[in-house]
Amino acid sequence: MSEERARVEAVMTAFLNEFAPYAGLNLSGASLDDVESKLREVAELKIRHTGKKSPISGAMNLVGKVAPNERAGFGQFVQSVQKDIAAKIDRVEKTLNEIITNAKIESERLDVTLPGRRPRTGHLHPITILRQKIEDIFVSMGYAIEDDREIETDHYNFDALNIPEGHPARESQDTFYTTQGFALRSQTSTVQIRAMERRGVPIRIIAPGKVFRRDTPDMTHVPMFHQIEGLCVDKGITMAHLKGTVTEWLKRLFGEDTVTRFRPSYFPFTEPSAEFDFSCFKCHGTGKFESDRCRPCKGSGWIELGGSGMVHPNVLRAVGVDPTVYSGFAFGFGLERMTALMYSIDDIRHMFENDVRFLEQFK
């Protein structure tokens, strides 16, 4: 049996000789091509040393030549050598495959910080954004949104609003006129009149829209801007409802801690009249922001927003509503001014220049 065993050992030795270059393979710094060619060599080696025609498979024939009582032991010996060879090759193959896989993964590594593939999204105009926000608030408070003509008759722009001919507000050089004698509406109060004519009372409406005044454009003036006007007429409406309503929508827009202030004023279409201010959204009424004078409120803690009051009885009469039965409040303010304050925009003319660098700042 020792002869057969020696032949098997010789097979093993021959294998080990051939395998030696791969046993302690050092592949650091090797290229992927090198590794792949090594893998191919190992694959050939595997075919030669593990296939049916391999020397170790041939050695299985020797089992019949040894003494019957030693056959089992010899067989086990041959099998263990066979396993050993296969294991050695598999180990190297596995290592090489791992190296190749890792190299492939490494070569396909992506820079996850590159920008995503995304078409540029556009931007709504800041006036649209604010208008939509305010409309949402008032619709949820039970108001209907209304708009109407931008070129109006004197009746709707003045007479029905208790601004008769000869009234200073009418003769002031604020209003644009067409050559046919129509006025570009100078306030959206015109919509109050048209809406009350259409819907009658009780009524709760909000009228956003463009208005026009003969102001030469400068940092704080533009000849066209947007106004939002509110109107509520019903039995038993008082100035308390005006204050409550204005305070409520400002709270919903700027936060629960917002407070308002009403100061006596004068408008032809309301009596009593009031201007309203609200506590600054930036400094929350303190007048200071990060220990500097707060910009939007100029350090006063208050932001002056608009005009308001109880609808003048002449306005109600103009649309056939009996002022002894019904009363109502109205209020109005400008969106450009409000937007300019909210974002500290120093030049209101930017609103109508449509510079994309301006527009794309609003979302």
Added chain:
Amino acid sequence: MNISYNWLKDLIDTDMTADDVAAQLTRVGLAVEGIHPHHDDYVLDIDLTSNRPDCLSHLGVAREITAITNSQLRITNDKGQSLKTEGQTLVTIQDTDLCNRFTARIIRNVKIGPSPQWLVDRLEAIGERPINNVADITNFVMHEHGQPMHSFDLDRLSGGRIIVRKATAGEKITTLDEVERELDATMLAICDVEKPVAICGVIGGLDSSITDSTVNVLLEVAYFKRENIRATSRKLGLATEASYRFERGVDIENIIAASDRATQLICELAGGEADDFVDVYSNKFVANAVTSADISESVKRLTGLSVETGECVRILNALGITASDDNKSFTFPSWRHDIAIEEDLVEEVARHAGYENITNELPPAYGAGEYQRSEPRKKRLRETLADMGFDEAITYSFIDTRHDGVFENVPELLDEQVEDKYITLQDSVIDGALRMRPSILPGLLDAVRLNLNFQRRDLKLFEIGKVFAAHAGEDNLPNEREILTIGVTGGEISEGKAVIVRELDLYDAKGALEAALDAVGVSNADFTAAEVKHLRIGQTAAVWVDGSRVGYIGRLSDEIAAGYKFKQPVYVAEVDLQAILDIATIPIAYRPLSKYPAITRDVSLLGDRNVSFSAIRDAVTEQNFELCRKVSFVDVYEGKGLQENERSITIRLEYRSDERTLIEDEVEALHKEILAHLEQKLAIKPRF
């Protein structure tokens, strides 16, 4: 308006500080915008509303304070100055409608010189420049009593007397500001026997003014009709402290007090002697009254404030509004021109009772709120365009007249019945911008140019807004229509990437418009080749919805682009949004999902390049083969390997049955038949 704190303290007893006074005045509606120290004084800058001319004086402001502090005014003028002359010839008023009251006081032997320091201080505190004692006194009394007045050099009045009359047209006067002014027949003038010596209520004449050598003075204190003064001031383009007060209304009953105050000061400070006094008061003031059944209840009804009748009466009385014994009738004083109805009384009570004491309440619950009918669809439209990279523009509604006729407008905007089709402003504040826009394009193209100038070359802009045109209706009210305009130029931007993905072309503009229309519920828009004057021939389409033309789309013509110095193509579209929103949206009609697979065939058709895709599609669908379900576009090819006038268009035909799985042979037969029809009708045939 500037009010001196020290001066106020001459008129009322108060221990309030200047800050207190400012806060209280602001609270009752005389908004103090600032407090500025001046020597030992404080000056309050008050922003008065136009209805309160009675507060254009220290007396008026002091009166408000008495109502706040429940105190009394100190009377500043002595009684008994007035000496009336009988059968006078000094003053003649020809037009008593426009000059309701006129007083003249002769003061003799004055010495013109500088004013004493206290007077200089008072005037300088409120920003007035001292001139000489007589001029300063008239200015001082105006700021104290709110009554403008004018002093003449009596010896320079020809005939030594005054005639108040309308000017004759073309009559001239050189006024105190050394400007020669021409008067017209509507203007009221103070004249001597020869000529105008002052323009009533506006400004005095230079020739008759006080000089260093003046000895005898005629002091005029009068009341003129407000509307006439306003008109004269406007026509002359001249607003003065006097005209400002007269046109808002002064106190006709305070004229003698003011005249006496000035006379007394002139005698005291310029050494004069008071002589004749004439008061021509033809249209006597009649105090008006308003009734209020229950003033306390009215205050409650309109403001929610609870103010007892006694307090209401106290406030009104302090403001000069006197109550009848039963507190049901209230008489207005001569200085309040702004009170006419009960609501005015309510405001007076409420502002003094304090708006801050009105509670915050919400009106009782009411119906549900609602958006404008078209708003949800317009909101979707805006969002759709924004999602596609469009920024929303808002441009001015008035544009330059040089754009007239350059752009074709949305269909049916211009009324062919009227000669002057556009709406024009009488004047503008922006050079040339007299036209109410019939198109948004000029505004949007200006925005494109502005952005290009700032190196932003890749732009997608849209605007939704009204356009205007004349209309031959019953009332001639202009036609207003809401339209949508889009503009596209440059390349497709990828967020975060420095270079564009590709150049934009007509199909980007068209795709955006289709998406916008789809967003408002219109998915069946048609585009047909068209010619539109501001668009380039061959790259222009008319846009149709439900058989109506609603607008156009195309590439801006080379000529207009050159005018704007655009070096890259600009694609624009303008459609009548209002017409589109009026079209009923098609309700969703669900179709069951097919159980059977479709067979598709792509075919490249070679033919003349003017055979349009829509012609091919129509030629397929008009054959009405039930099994041919869909014709869609794959690609076009022109150029190498094809003739110059040729193109190859690849389309995909989809065949399917709802009842069975189709077999290849029947599809093949049908496909061949369809292709034969295309070849016969459009002279196009499969390329391969």
